[in-house]
Amino acid sequence: MKRNPDWNRKFDEKRSYPVLLDKSKGGWIQFGLLSDTHLTSNYCDEDALRAYYSDLNRQGIRNIFHAGDIWDGCTGYTQIYEGQMHNVDPLGFDNGVDYVSGRYPKRNMKTYFILGNHDARCLEREGTDFGKALSKEREDLVYLQPYYARLLLSNDPRLTLDLVHVASHVAYTKGYNLQRYLRNVPPSQRADMLALGHTHSHEHVSVEGDDESFLTGGWQRANEYSIRRGTGSDIGGWRVRVKLATNSPNPMDKVEATWMRY
Numbered sequence: 152m153k154r155n156p157d158w159n160r161k162f163d164e165k166r167s168y169p170v171l172l173d174k175s176k177g178g179w180i181q182f183g184l185l186s187d188t189h190l191t192s193n194y195c196d197e198d199a200l201r202a203y204y205s206d207l208n209r210q211g212i213r214n215i216f217h218a219g220d221i222w223d224g225c226t227g228y229t230q231i232y233e234g235q236m237h238n239v240d241p242l243g244f245d246n247g248v249d250y251v252s253g254r255y256p257k258r259n260m261k262t263y264f265i266l267g268n269h270d271a272r273c274l275e276r277e278g279t280d281f282g283k284a285l286s287k288e289r290e291d292l293v294y295l296q297p298y299y300a301r302l303l304l305s306n307d308p309r310l311t312l313d314l315v316h317v318a319s320h321v322a323y324t325k326g327y328n329l330q331r332y333l334r335n336v337p338p339s340q341r342a343d344m345l346a347l348g349h350t351h352s353h354e355h356v357s358v359e360g361d362d363e364s365f366l367t368g369g370w371q372r373a374n375e376y377s378i379r380r381g382t383g384s385d386i387g388g389w390r391v392r393v394k395l396a397t398n399s400p401n402p403m404d405k406v407e408a409t410w411m412r413y
Contacts, residue, residue, distance in 0.1 A: 167311070168295055169303045170263060172214060178395045178404070180304060183207045183260075185388030186218035186316070186348030187369035189269065190251045193238050194372040195223070196386055197254060199413035203388050204256035206411060212390065213260045216302065218348030218367045219267025219316030221292075222251050222281065229272040238374060244279055252288035266297040267316040267348055301342055308395055308402035313342035317349050325354045329364045343402055351384040355408045363406050365389060387412040 172180040185203070189195045207215065224231065225239040226247070236242060241250055255262075266274065266282050273279045274297060282294035295302075295314070302312045319328060328350055333341065344363045351369030358364055369384040388411055396404035 163296065164299065166296070167301045167303050168263070170214060171306060172304050174305070174395065178397075179392055180310075180395065181210075181212055181390070181392045182304070183212050183215035183388055184218070184346050184365055184367050184391055185215065185370075186346070186367040187220045187267065187351050187371060187384075188217070188255075189220055189223045189369070189371040190254060191225070191239050191241065191247050192223035192371055192374075193240060194374045196370050196372055196413070199386055200370050201256045202413055203411055204258050204260070207390060208258040208260060210390065215260060215262040216312065216314055216346060217262050217264035218314045218346050219265045219298065220269045220348060220369075221255070221264050221267075221285070222247050222270060223371075224267075224269030224272045224281070226273060226277075229276050231269055231272060244273055244277075244281070244284075248281065248284045248288060251285055252292075255289070255292065257289070257291060261291050261293055263293045263295055263300075263302065263314075265295050265300050265314050265316060265348075268318070271297045304393075305395055305402065308397070308399075310344070310393070310395065310402040311342040312344040312346065315345065315347050317347050319349075325350070325352050325366060326356055326358065328352075328366065329354070329356060330358050333358060333362060333364065351382060353385040353387060353389070353410050355389070355410070363403065363408075365391075365408070368410075385412070 225235045226244050286294040300314050304310045346365045352366045353368040354366040368387045390409040392407040394405040
C-alpha cells in the first residue's frame, strides 16, 4: 500500500483540546488516567480493565484520559516486534476496529485518547488512522491526535494536562523517564500536569518544578517479548482529584492521586 505522505500533518503540538471538567462545590475536579490497554493482544487483561471502569463510574468520574496504545496495533503486515502476530487475535485493521469498539468498556463516561506506537504503526506504514476509525464507531471514545495532546481541564484557574506516548522504554529508574522528558521541555512550555504512556509502569512524582507527573501503567500481562526486554507491567490506572487554587500562581491547591491496582 502506498504510504500517505501527509500522515504527520495530523499532529499539531500547539493545539489545545478543551475538556472542561465539572467542579464540585469545594473546588475539586476528578478524572481517570491510564494507558497501554493493548486490546486484541492475547495478554490484555480485559476483566481488570472493565473492573477499573466500573470502579471509577461508581465514584462519579465521567472523564478518562488515555495516553496511547488502546489496541495492540498488529494487522499481520505491521508488527512492532518479531512474532507479534502470533499474540494477537483478531488480526487486521478493520477487525481491530470492530473488536475494540465492541469490547472496550462502555460506561457513563468519555475516554479521550491519543495514539501510541502500536496504534500509529498502521498510520505510519499504511496511512490508516485507527483513532479516527474507532471514534466513528464509539462516541464515548474521543480521538485527539497521534502521540501527544494538551488538554485544558479548567479555565479559571487555567489547568492543563499533557498526554504523551514516549519513545523510550527501559530506564535505569522509573522516574528517569519523567525527568528526562521534562528536562527537554522549557518551563514556559510545560503543562501543569504530565501523563506518560508506553512504559507500562506507574509512578506519581513532582519533578523539575511544580509539575505533577505520572507514569500511567498498563493492562498487558507479561509475555515472552516483555520478559526478554526485562520490562514488566503494572496492571492498573489512576484516579486523580485536584482541588483548584484561587489567587495563586499554581492552579493546584491539592492533588490526590490513587493508584488502582488490579
